[in-house]
Structure formats: C-alpha cells, structure tokens
Amino acid sequence: MNITPEKYVERMLQISTKKYGLLREIQEITRQQEEVITEETTERLNEFLDEKQKRIEDIDKLDEEFKVYYERLKFEMKVKSLEELQAGSIKGVKELQHCISGILHLVDEISHLEKKNSEKANKLLEDLSQEIKKLNQGKKVNSLYSSTNPQPSAYFIDKKK
Secondary structure, eight states: OOOOHHHHHHHHHHHHHHHHHHHHHHHHHHHHHHHHHHHTOHHHHHHHHHHHHHHHHHHHHHHHHHHHHHHHHHHHHTOSSGGGSOTTTSTTHHHHHHHHHHHHHHHHHHHHHHHHHHHHHHHHHHHHHHHHHHHHHHHHHHHHHTOSSOOOOGGGSOOOO
C-alpha cells in the first residue's frame, strides 16, 4: 500500500487539530484552577488536576501517532523538518504549519498560566503555614495559663524533719 505525502500531511493535520482542541481544554481548566486557588479550596483543585492529566495522556497518544507520520513523511520527502517543505509542494503543508504554530503559542500561554497558578499556590501554602504557626503558638501559651495541675512553689515545702 503506497501512501502519498498528502495523506501523511492530512493525517498529521487531523492529529494536530485534535491536539489543539485538547490544549484549549487544558487552558480553560488552568484558568478555572486560578479561581479555585484564590478561593482556597483544594478539593476542586484536585478534580481539575485529574481532568488535565486525562487530556495530557490523550495528547501523549496523539504525539506518538503524529511522530510516526512525521517520520514517514520526512523519509518519503527526504527532508529533515517540516520547514524544508515548500508550502505549495504538498497540499495541506501550510495549514499544518499554521496549526503547529497555534499549538506552540497555546502551550506558551498554558505555561504562563501554570506559572501564575504555581506562584499563587505557593503563596497560599506560605500563608497557611504562618497561620498554623500562630495557632500552635497560641496553643502553647494557652496551655501554660490553663494548666490543670499547678506546681507548688518551692518555698511552701518544709525541708526540716
């Protein structure tokens, strides 16, 4: 069975389009995560992380499939990268390059959002840590003042026999 370079490009474009859609979903989940972090709820945050992980696994599968077609196309066309292909030489190359450019841009945006979320989460953890320290100090002070067995003072003990 002889597959033409156009078919490789067509399939790679389909895969890239699916990947782009999954990345848009990840971007939206990441934006929702930002809201949850400011609300200081961790249960919903874990749900978002699970949703993102599922999409990341789907993207990994798409990347593996894309790589197979990409390697075949490079071998068939005797090139080292997509950039070497002329946009008009194979139908769909220009669209594929545009889609890949969109994916790279989207990944950059997601990375920026993730960085912001990470900073917010670290700040939240730091604030919670400070609150816990204050609570522990308060407990210590409270336990000193509300001791149930007061210790007798040494001057009340008669040491003479």
